[in-house]
Amino acid sequence: MTADSETATVLVVDDERDVAELYATWLGMRHDVRSANSGESALEAVDESVDVVFLDRQMPGVSGDDVLDGIRERDLDCRIVMVTAVDPGFDIVEMPFDDYLTKPVTRADLYETVEEMLVRDAYDEQIQRYFAMASKKATLEAEKNAAELDAHDEYHEVTQRVESLKRTADQTIGEIQDFEAAFGEFSGS
Known part of the structure; x- marks a missing residue:
């Protein structure tokens, strides 16, 4: 992780291309950004260089929940933020993510969350x-x-x-x- 610098490697995962592009554009002003539009492509794009993943929970095929499990099974040291329009259920208690954002998400939400995730990683x-x-x-x-x-x-x-x-x-x-x-x-x- 890059806790000492302000630039992070961020992976944005959302099956809605417009949303993924918007988040990537916003985050790209401060960070190195990758994006993926499916669970399958997310699992291909994530590696040990990724610091923060913004992960849409509701995707067809390989869901965000499945991607979350796949990342944790690979024991990658990244912070994962679930991002969804669906109100969270009580099932989130056992899910191995670091934070949860409910859409709509603003540019400030994304910036603040990346900063918070980098700080948390130092602990x-x-x-x-x-x-x-x-x-x-x-x-x-x-x-x-x-x-x-x-x-x-x-x-x-x-x-x-x-x-x-x-x-x-x-x-x-x-x-x-x-x-x-x-x-x-x-x-x-």
Whole structure:
């Protein structure tokens, strides 16, 4: 990943060519961009040089969900952002993506999301999992009413997982700060 620089390699995947071209044009002003218009071509285009994937969830043939699974099975180190016009269901809790955007998506949404994904990549795996799960929780809260959330065990599960991952992340940050403080004392700083 290119966390130290502002330029990322981004893959835009959407079966609607106009949408993919628009996103690619916007992102191309700041980043190196590839695009794909099917799940099959997405799996061909993604490799270890890709930092962020914007992935349409609803595609004919090989769906975005299938592409997501394919990328994770290949153990590629990229952040994946699902982008869809379909309101998210509670199934997103178990999906291995990093963030979820509901269409319509603006240029600012894309820019901010790439920046956020690059920042997240600088963190260790535990903190990345916390951010991904917190994103899923926030997505559900934005798209569902309180009664729907309360009625689904998946929402309660994601809430518990966010709390658990936050405790772990806080502990990890504390350990890093303790290490930095000890190192500073050792080096005479």
